[in-house]
Amino acid sequence: MTAYLTWTEVKLLAREPLVLVLSLMFPVLLMVLLVAAFRDHGGDVFAGLNGDVFYFTAYLGAAIAVMGFMGTPTHLAAYRDSGVVRRFRAAGLSARALVVSQAAVLVMLASVGAAAMTAVAWVTFDLAAPESAGGVIAAFAAGMLAFAGIGVLLGSVMPSARAAQGLGLLLFFGTFLLVGGGPPPSVLPDTLNDIAAWTPTGLLIVAIRSPWDGSGLDAPAMVALVVIAGAGFALATRRLARS
Template sequence: MPAVPAASAVPALFRLTVTETKLFFREPVIVFFALAFPPILLVVLGLVPSMRQPDPALGGGTAIALYVPIVIALGLAMFALNGLSQLFATYREKGVLRRMRTTPVRPRIMLGAQVLMATVLSVVTMVVSLLIGRFAFDVPLPRQAGAYVLGYLLVALSLFAIGLLVASVAPSGKAAGAIGTLTFFPLMFFAGLWVPRAGMNSVLRTISDFTPLGAGVQALQDATSGHWPQPLHLAVLLGWTILAGRLAARYFRWE
């Protein structure tokens, strides 16, 4: 079939994004963990009294303020690795992608629609989490808004690219879920979910700097504190986005 002309690629991307968004909301379990779970987790953590008490070890800040970027990163990881990848691989398993192969839709447009949908929806979750932190637990909003937006978008794009790479090579939805879960836990460890980056030794912190979530959480924390993210962390996020995105497009299979 002929490819979609460049002039009509944008409208095709928009229409496909709208369609994919409608299909996404037909999966209540994925919707819950991708969109609702992070704000709920933030509320649960914030209700723990010790999380709201100023800590001299944190420069007088609170633990809940430290965990806001981590929870936001967790939401992105769950969306990308346990939601987007599994949903996309299931399309292939059920023959949806095989039928789409008979249309002029390019793989890049299909992958782009998934990334655009996931990015827009995850931004909503991020904003809700920031507002919960600000008005429920007195967590300051990011002081460098532009840097925060840049860091967030790079984290999102890098994780969604990884999620689509998993979906592109996984033979089934269950396989994609298993691969995504195996990838999720080490990434969250280096993001500081169990051991904050400040408490890691030099070796673990260096490894964390070169993971998408380790670099991403630090970039968000820097922006929250009023600083621009370190060039290393931005370069790491951009590198993961390009590498995983190119591999996802290369190994994309309709069936």
């Protein structure tokens, strides 16, 4: 049943090109613009990294965060607002199956977006390979689980798709622009950087960037992402079971 529901969600998503453009093309286009502008820059202003690596790793995280903060919550909140979740429950579909299907769609879209972004960066900018590809993949996987948990949790509590979209925009841009999606952290106040680093978006980018530059897996960030994932899935499943 879960696999069938996931496949149905994918087919429904294919009928919404705006969602696909937002989730797949938005991070790629911004990554291209920023890497093209700052690829020859580096040093302390970019946390000791080259400008291309700094912005590429940030927007690799954006491929996940944009779905976790906006795509999944908006879709699930629309289901709740229109009574689809109640009909699912009446048909015997468990809340767990609904949560898993939403998470699977996020994982699929984030993976496709990241693959497209990586291909564009390597072909267009000759981006250097990560020091630890396995570490980057592990961090990316943990990030997808964490933001899937965030996405289904937000979708399970927001009253409407419009409310979920508004909150998602605030959370995404309010955190992402502070942790590498906009100005380098070195030009921002230290207090703001300290706070931003412990947001889910900040943890995600740190987790991806650390093995990329050869620093190894960032254990605190990885553990925090796993905890976020577990809490998000558990709370969302409980909430949807009562919807």
